[in-house]
Amino acid sequence: MNRVSFHSIGKQIMIKLNVNNKKYEVDVPDDMPLLWVLRDIVNLTGTKYGCGIGQCGACTVHIDGSPTRSCLYPVGSVKSAAITTIEGLAKGDDFHPVQKAWKKLNVAQCGYCQSGQIMSAVALLKNKPSPSDDDIDNAMSGNICRCGTYTRIRKAIKLAVQESNHE
Amino acid sequence: MSKVHNSRRNFLKTIGIASGGLIIGINVNARSVTKHHAYSKNGIVPNVWISLDKSGQATLVVHRSEMGQGIRTSLAAVLADEMGADLAHVTIQQATGDEKYGNQNTDGSRSVRNFLTILRKAGASVRALLCNAAAKKIGVDKQTCYADGHYVHHRPTGKKIFFGDLVEEAKLLDLPEDAPLKSSSEFKYMGTEIDNLDSDLLISGRAIYGIDSQIEGMVYASLKRTPVIGGKVKSIDKQKTLAFPGVIDVVEIKGTAGAALFNPLASVAVIATNTWAAEQGKKLLEIEWDNQGNDNKDYDSIAYQKKLEGSVQKKGEQHRNEGDVYAVFDGVEKEHDSSGQTVEALYYAPHLAHAPMETPAALAWVQEDRCDVWTCVQTPQNAQSLVAKELGLDKSSVVINVTFLGGGFGRKSKPDYVVEAAKLSKILNKPVKVFWSREDEIQNGYFHSASAQYHKAVIDKNNQVTAWLHRSDFPPIAATFNPQARGPGGGVGQAATTMPYDIPNVRVEAGDAKAHVRIGWLRSVYSIFHGFSVNSFVDELAHHRKMDPLEHQLSLIGKDRRLFDDDGAAEYKFDTDRLKTVLKKAANNANWGKKLPKGHGMGLAVQYSFFSYVAQVIEVSVIDNRLKIHEIHSVIDCGQVVNKDAVMNQMEGAAIFGLSLSLYGDITAKKGQIQQSNFHDYQMLRMHQAPKIHVEILTSDHPATGVGEPGVPPIAPALTNAVFAATGKRYRQLPLSKHGLI
Numbered sequence: 042m043n044r045v046s047f048h049s050i051g052k053q054i055m056i057k058l059n060v061n062n063k064k065y066e067v068d069v070p071d072d073m074p075l076l077w078v079l080r081d082i083v084n085l086t087g088t089k090y091g092c093g094i095g096q097c098g099a100c101t102v103h104i105d106g107s108p109t110r111s112c113l114y115p116v117g118s119v120k121s122a123a124i125t126t127i128e129g130l131a132k133g134d135d136f137h138p139v140q141k142a143w144k145k146l147n148v149a150q151c152g153y154c155q156s157g158q159i160m161s162a163v164a165l166l167k168n169k170p171s172p173s174d175d176d177i178d179n180a181m182s183g184n185i186c187r188c189g190t191y192t193r194i195r196k197a198i199k200l201a202v203q204e205s206n207h208e
Numbered sequence: 209m210s211k212v213h214n215s216r217r218n219f220l221k222t223i224g225i226a227s228g229g230l231i232i233g234i235n236v237n238a239r240s241v242t243k244h245h246a247y248s249k250n251g252i253v254p255n256v257w258i259s260l261d262k263s264g265q266a267t268l269v270v271h272r273s274e275m276g277q278g279i280r281t282s283l284a285a286v287l288a289d290e291m292g293a294d295l296a297h298v299t300i301q302q303a304t305g306d307e308k309y310g311n312q313n314t315d316g317s318r319s320v321r322n323f324l325t326i327l328r329k330a331g332a333s334v335r336a337l338l339c340n341a342a343a344k345k346i347g348v349d350k351q352t353c354y355a356d357g358h359y360v361h362h363r364p365t366g367k368k369i370f371f372g373d374l375v376e377e378a379k380l381l382d383l384p385e386d387a388p389l390k391s392s393s394e395f396k397y398m399g400t401e402i403d404n405l406d407s408d409l410l411i412s413g414r415a416i417y418g419i420d421s422q423i424e425g426m427v428y429a430s431l432k433r434t435p436v437i438g439g440k441v442k443s444i445d446k447q448k449t450l451a452f453p454g455v456i457d458v459v460e461i462k463g464t465a466g467a468a469l470f471n472p473l474a475s476v477a478v479i480a481t482n483t484w485a486a487e488q489g490k491k492l493l494e495i496e497w498d499n500q501g502n503d504n505k506d507y508d509s510i511a512y513q514k515k516l517e518g519s520v521q522k523k524g525e526q527h528r529n530e531g532d533v534y535a536v537f538d539g540v541e542k543e544h545d546s547s548g549q550t551v552e553a554l555y556y557a558p559h560l561a562h563a564p565m566e567t568p569a570a571l572a573w574v575q576e577d578r579c580d581v582w583t584c585v586q587t588p589q590n591a592q593s594l595v596a597k598e599l600g601l602d603k604s605s606v607v608i609n610v611t612f613l614g615g616g617f618g619r620k621s622k623p624d625y626v627v628e629a630a631k632l633s634k635i636l637n638k639p640v641k642v643f644w645s646r647e648d649e650i651q652n653g654y655f656h657s658a659s660a661q662y663h664k665a666v667i668d669k670n671n672q673v674t675a676w677l678h679r680s681d682f683p684p685i686a687a688t689f690n691p692q693a694r695g696p697g698g699g700v701g702q703a704a705t706t707m708p709y710d711i712p713n714v715r716v717e718a719g720d721a722k723a724h725v726r727i728g729w730l731r732s733v734y735s736i737f738h739g740f741s742v743n744s745f746v747d748e749l750a751h752h753r754k755m756d757p758l759e760h761q762l763s764l765i766g767k768d769r770r771l772f773d774d775d776g777a778a779e780y781k782f783d784t785d786r787l788k789t790v791l792k793k794a795a796n797n798a799n800w801g802k803k804l805p806k807g808h809g810m811g812l813a814v815q816y817s818f819f820s821y822v823a824q825v826i827e828v829s830v831i832d833n834r835l836k837i838h839e840i841h842s843v844i845d846c847g848q849v850v851n852k853d854a855v856m857n858q859m860e861g862a863a864i865f866g867l868s869l870s871l872y873g874d875i876t877a878k879k880g881q882i883q884q885s886n887f888h889d890y891q892m893l894r895m896h897q898a899p900k901i902h903v904e905i906l907t908s909d910h911p912a913t914g915v916g917e918p919g920v921p922p923i924a925p926a927l928t929n930a931v932f933a934a935t936g937k938r939y940r941q942l943p944l945s946k947h948g949l950i
Binding site for chain 1: 404406452453482564566613616898
C-alpha cells in the first residue's frame with residue numbers, strides 16, 4: 042500500500058484501552074484522535090464532536106482524572122491511563138452529584154454540549170471543591186453552549202457544591 | 209397505514225405498545241377531535257397518538273422536533289394534563305416524518321401556538337373516555353367521576369381506579385366528542401415549571417442525536433463541497449485520498465443548476481470506515497473547481513456592504529406609506545431646519561452562520577424499495593419528500609426517524625444533508641452516514657442575510673417625530689427558492705413595516721439585493737436586523753429629543769390601540785398596551801434611571817415578533833475601551849404558557865445567542881468563498897462573558913404565542929444603546945468586535 046509522504050499517517054496498531062473501568066482492544070492508527078476511537082470504534086457516543094480543534098469542549102473526557110479535549114488527543118498517547126467518559130460518571134442508575142444538580146435545575150436545553158460541560162465541571166470540583174466565580178469561569182470557558190445555558194451551569198455547579206457540603 | 213409499514217415494521221411496536229393496550233388515534237387536522245379510537249376506523253387517519261397499557265404506562269407521540277426548546281416535555285405535559293395523567297407514568301415517542309401527524313415543521317416559534325388547543329381537546333377526550341369507563345365499571349353516573357393523577361375518582365365515595373385498570377373497559381367505548389377542557393385553575397402542569405422529561409438522557413450521554421446514529425454495516429461520508437455557490441467540479445485527484453487507511457471510495461455528486469433549494473451542492477464525497485478516516489481522506493482530495501460564468505466567484509463582503517449601503521440611500525420599492533415623508537423632508541430642508549431637525553442613520557449587519565453544537569448529520573439506508581433515515585431535522589416531512597423524490601420512491605416507503613437535535617436555530621430545517629445521505633446510500637448500496645465538520649457547517653451553510661438599513665426622521669419644532677423613513681436591503685431567503693428573487697420584498701413585514709410608533713408620515717421601502725450565497729432562516733430571521741436598526745434609531749431620536757429613552761419609546765408608541773388590524777391571524781393581534789407593558793416592566797425590574805458607576809450605561813429595546821412581546825434592558829460598562837456586559841433584564845409576554853421553566857430557558861438562551869451575534873457574528877466572503885471556518889474565527893460567547901440574566905414571564909389568557917425566537921431581536925439594539933449610554937459612542941455596525949470593544 043502506498044504511504045503518502047507529506048501527510049503523516051499514524052501507525053496502525055492494536056491498542057488496549059481502559060474506558061470507564063472496562064478494557065477494550067482497538068485496531069486503529071495511533072494518531073487517530075481519542076474522540077473518534079470512542080465514538081466510532083468503541084461505540085460510546087456520549088462524548089461529542091463540536092469543532093475538532095479543541096475550541097468548544099464538547100469532546101471533554103478525563104484521562105487519569107484530568108479534563109482533556111479528546112478531539113486533539115491521539116489515542117496512541119493514552120497508554121495505560123484510565124479514560125472516563127460521560128457514560129462512566131454515574132454508578133449504575135445513581136447519577137453523579139454534578140449530574141443530579143444538572144437535573145434539579147433543568148440545565149440542559151438541547152443537551153449536546155452537556156457531556157463536555159459536566160466532565161469539565163466534575164474535574165473542577167475535584168480540583169477545587171469550593172470554586173469561586175473566577176474558578177468557574179476559568180474551568181468552564183472552554184466549553185461552548187449555543188443554547189446559552191451558562192447561567193444555569195454556574196448555578197448547578199454551586200448547587201453541587203452545596204449538596205456535597207451537606208453530606 | 210401503508211402496506212410497507214405493516215409488512216416491514218409493526219407500527220404498534222414503534223409506539224411501544226404492548227399487545228392488549230388501548231390505542232387512541234385522534235385526528236386533529238380539522239381542529240376538532242373526531243370520533244374513533246381504532247386507528248383505521250371510518251377511514252380517518254389519526255395524527256395524535258396516545259396509548260395506555262394495563263400497567264398504566266401512557267405513551268404520547270410528539271410530532272415536533274426537539275432542539276432544546278423542550279417541546280417534547282411541553283406537548284406531552286399538555287396532553288397529560290388534560291387527560292388527568294401523571295407525567296411519571298408517561299413515555300414520549302418521537303413521531304417519524306409523516307403527514308398523518310399534521311404539520312411537523314419545527315420553526316417559526318409555533319409549536320405550542322399551533323397545537324395547544326388541539327392537544328388539549330385530544331387529552332380532554334381521553335379523560336372523558338376513561339371517566340366513562342370507570343363509571344361503567346363501578347356502575348355509577350359518569351358525572352360523578354373525575355380524572356386526576358392517573359386515576360379516575362368517584363367523588364361521592366372516594367373510590368378510585370388506576371388508569372391501567374380501565375384499559376379493557378375503555379377499549380369497548382366510543383371516544384367522546386367535545387369533551388370539556390379543564391379550566392386553568394384545574395391545571396396540574398400547564399402554567400407551571402415542568403421538569404424536562406428528557407433530562408436523564410441529556411445529562412448521561414445516552415441521548416442519541418443525528419450525528420450519533422449507527423447501524424450495522426454503515427459507512428461514513430465526508431464531503432468537500434464547492435466553496436463558491438454555483439461552482440462545479442472540473443477535476444478530482446483522489447489518489448492520495450484512496451491511499452489513506454480506512455478510505456473505501458470517492459464519489460462525485462453533481463450540483464443542480466438554478467435555485468439552491470435543499471439540493472446537495474456540487475461536491476466530492478469521501479467514503480470511509482470511520483469519521484476520522486473520511487475527514488482525513490477529504491483533506492487529501494485535490495479538486496479543481498470550475499466557476500466560469502459564475503458571478504458568485506466575485507462575491508466580496510466589503511464591496512457588497514458598500515453596495516447595500518448605497519442601495520438604501522436611494523429610493524426603493526414602497527411597502528408602507530402614510531402621509532408624505534418626502535414632503536416633510538423637503539419642507540425642513542427648505543426652511544433650513546427652522547421648522548425641525550432631520551436625523552438620519554445607516555446601519556449594517558453581516559451574514560451569520562447557525563453554528564448549532566451538533567453539525568448537520570444524516571444516516572440513510574436505501575434498500576430495494578425503501579429508505580430509512582435517522583437524522584436531526586426540523587422538517588421531517590420535507591426531508592421525506594426530498595428523499596422520495598431523489599430516490600424515485602413513494603413517500604410511504606421513506607421513513608424519517610427524527611433524533612434529538614443538538615441545536616437547530618433554523619439550519620436543520622434545510623435538509624440538504626439528508627438528501628446527500630440518501631443519494632450516497634443508493635450509489636453505494638449500503639447505509640451511509642454523512643458527517644459535516646464544523647468547517648463544512650460554517651463555510652457551506654444557509655446564511656442569515658447581510659443587510660443595510662437606512663433611517664431618516666424629522667423632529668419638528670415641538671419636539672415631535674413627524675416623519676419616519678426606513679429603507680431595508682438584503683439578499684432574501686426567497687433567492688434560495690427562486691434565483692430571480694431580489695431584495696427584501698415582503699420580508700420588510702418582519703419588524704420594518706410593523707414598527708409600532710405613532711408617527712403621521714411613515715414610509716418603508718425595500719431594495720433589490722441579489723444573493724451570492726445560500727440564504728436561510730436563522731433564529732428570529734429578519735427581526736434581527738430590522739429590530740436592531742429600528743430600536744437603535746429610536747434611541748438616537750431619544751437623544752436628539754433630549755428625552756429619556758424609556759419615556760421617549762413609550763411616547764412614540766403612543767396610546768393603547770390595536771395595530772395592523774387587517775393583518776395576520778385573527779387571534780394574534782399587535783396591541784400596543786402589551787408592548788408598552790413589557791417595556792415598562794423590564795425597565796422597572798432593571799431599576800432604569802438608577803445611578804450607575806462611572807463607565808456604566810443602560811440600554812433598552814422592545815420588539816414584537818412571532819406574535820410575542822419582548823423587552824430587554826442591558827447594563828454594560830466600557831472601561832479602557834473594554835466592554836463588559838453585566839446584567840440583562842428580560843420580560844416576555846407570550847400569552848398562555850405551558851412550561852414556565854422552558855420559557856425561562858429560552859429567554860436566557862436567546863440572550864446569550866443575541867450577545868454572540870452582536871459581539872462576534874460576522875460571516876464574510878472573499879472571491880466567493882467564506883473566510884471563517886471554525887470557532888477560532890467565528891467566535892461564540894463563553895461562560896466568563898455571560899452576564900446575569902433575569903427573566904420575567906407575564907402570564908395571561910391571551911392565546912399562546914412564540915417563545916423560541918422572540919428573545920433574540922431586542923438584544924443587539926439594547927446592547928448598542930447601552931454602549932452609547934456608557935460612552936456617548938454610537939455603533940451602527942455589527943458585530944462589536946469590529947470596533948475593538950471586545
